[in-house]
Amino acid sequence: MKSSAQTSRFLFNDTALYPLFEQLRRADSQVVSIFHLGDSHVQAGFLPEAAAAGLKQKFGDAGPGWVLPYNLARTNGPDAYRWSSHIRWSSVRVVERYQVYWPGPGGMTIHTSQVSPSLSCTIKQGSTDNIQIFYDAGTGKAPVQAVGDMEQLTVRIHEDSTAFPENMQQATITADSSIYAFRLSWPQHKGLFRFYGAVLQNGHQGVLYHAIGINGAQFMHYNQHAATLPVQLRILRPQLLILSLGTNEAFGGVTAAQLRQEMDKTMKAVREHAPGAKVLFTTPPYGMKKKRRVAYRKNKRTYYRVTYAANPQVAVLRAEILQYCRDNGYACWDFYDAMRADKRFLRGWSNDKLHFNAYGYTLQGTMLFETIAAAYDDWIKNLTDAFPGKPVERAEIQ
Known part of the structure; x- marks a missing residue:
């Protein structure tokens, strides 16, 4: 596991998660519900399963x-x-x-x-x-x-x-x-x-990690049906809502202003139907798009060489998500920057350069867990330093 400083430098407004950390500190006597909502990156399962595995090992497994x-x-x-x-x-x-x-x-x-x-x-x-x-x-x-x-x-x-x-x-x-x-x-x-x-x-007590992801999903898709988010929140009753969207917006031509409008709709539903839930936004992976497809002949057969280039709109929407969280006090894990700083993701892409393979998604989920765990441990340390004479129960990182 990377050091606390290495993982926490990509997590912004972590103080917004302090009430959640108090719930996790008591996870041995209660169920802590975490709801991870997203697109194809979540539907594949590897990302949320890796994040859930780490959190359940640290805080307990509720199912x-x-x-x-x-x-x-x-x-x-x-x-x-x-x-x-x-x-x-x-x-x-x-x-x-x-x-x-x-x-x-x-x-x-x-x-x-x-x-x-x-x-x-x-x-x-x-x-x-x-x-x-x-x-x-x-x-x-x-x-x-x-x-x-x-x-x-x-x-x-x-x-x-x-x-x-x-x-x-x-x-x-x-x-x-x-x-x-x-x-x-x-x-x-x-x-x-x-x-x-x-x-x-x-x-059992501990973490109950719910993951809902739909291929092609954007914020607007979950917002367009008035019942979707309210019913999700009523059923799952999350103490933490993780929002991992933005990829399809970037590749679908959504502007920063349009994205902010949809994020506002989502958060309005959260404040109304799950006012106690803490929210963690994640920025999307930078992703690639096809630049050109060049044909060439070899041994009397035609092959195609495809080149890829970064999609600049991903960076635009990533900046908007970060700014939205700064403006509204929500926690945000900047995965966009975290993956660019980690050379392991060079072998994490799938063939389309937009999604990850199993290794890449598992790595992403592990990093998400490590980021939350490091912020939690820093909070525990500060709590212990503030009350040196009072014992503080702590779940150790495995």
């Missing part, structure tokens, strides 16, 4: 958090869990221009008209004994059945769903002990059925 059936929507997703089903599902994403209905709190929902739908989840990293599921079975309120590791689970359907849009319902499923797989079914349901996702907890 997998939010899980979304990306693979049933036939798109990429985290490796920490996997969904399966005997039927084929369709999907709606928050980034789609024409949407028939609300894409749900996860920014994506899967749906089917198959009679008696069912789906299963296998947890590859961790376990659960408490599952909260979110779905829309229409006005009929068809009962849900749940089986975990071949044992029937207890299901309680929440009757009060007035704060949820459309017909979204919530059910809590509990197991007598830790389980690593479960199956959900609605044997009496007919008609259109939508599944939004689930929150998995293991009954």
Whole structure:
């Protein structure tokens, strides 16, 4: 792990996170909810999984958090869990221009008209004994059945769903002990059925790290549906909200003024629906775009050599995110500058020079954890120095 000075020099307004650090200091006696919202960099899973792994090792592991059936929507997703089903599902994403209905709190929902739908989840990293599921079975309120590791689970359907849009319902499923797989079914349901996702907890105290990322997402996509952010915040109840967006804005021609307007909309929703949540913005990676594609012949075959150049708009929006955080007192991790200063990222790019490979995202997530951990340890040290005669419990960096 890098030194505190090396990691903290890319973190601005860290004092805004001090109330969160107090919550983390008490993580051995409570659950601390962290919600990481972003785009394809988050959807891939490697980034949030690496950050979560470090935080859970340091402060305790409260479970997998939010899980979304990306693979049933036939798109990429985290490796920490996997969904399966005997039927084929369709999907709606928050980034789609024409949407028939609300894409749900996860920014994506899967749906089917198959009679008696069912789906299963296998947890590859961790376990659960408490599952909260979110779905829309229409006005009929068809009962849900749940089986975990071949044992029937207890299901309680929440009757009060007035704060949820459309017909979204919530059910809590509990197991007598830790389980690593479960199956959900609605044997009496007919008609259109939508599944939004689930929150998995293991009954322990510590960090509950939720990650929601959608390929192509921008701030405006999460803002355009009045229900999306409020429902996300109500379900996940974060003490820390990490916002990792900006890449698609930079490559989509969004101006600095337009970005600031969308960030304002996001923060207005946060202040209204999660006033106690602390916020950490991250700047996007600098990214590359194709400069030219040159054909050449070799052994009677045609090949193409592609050259790349940095996208200058990324730097413009990075500066706007930093300035927005300075103006409003929000913490910001300048990943744009951090990665440029770290030669390890030279082998972290994927082929498109816009995304990272697994190594690059894991490195980014580890750096995010190290940055938060270093700021926390500095806070603990200052707290100890301020009260030298008072013992301060401290979670040591592993």
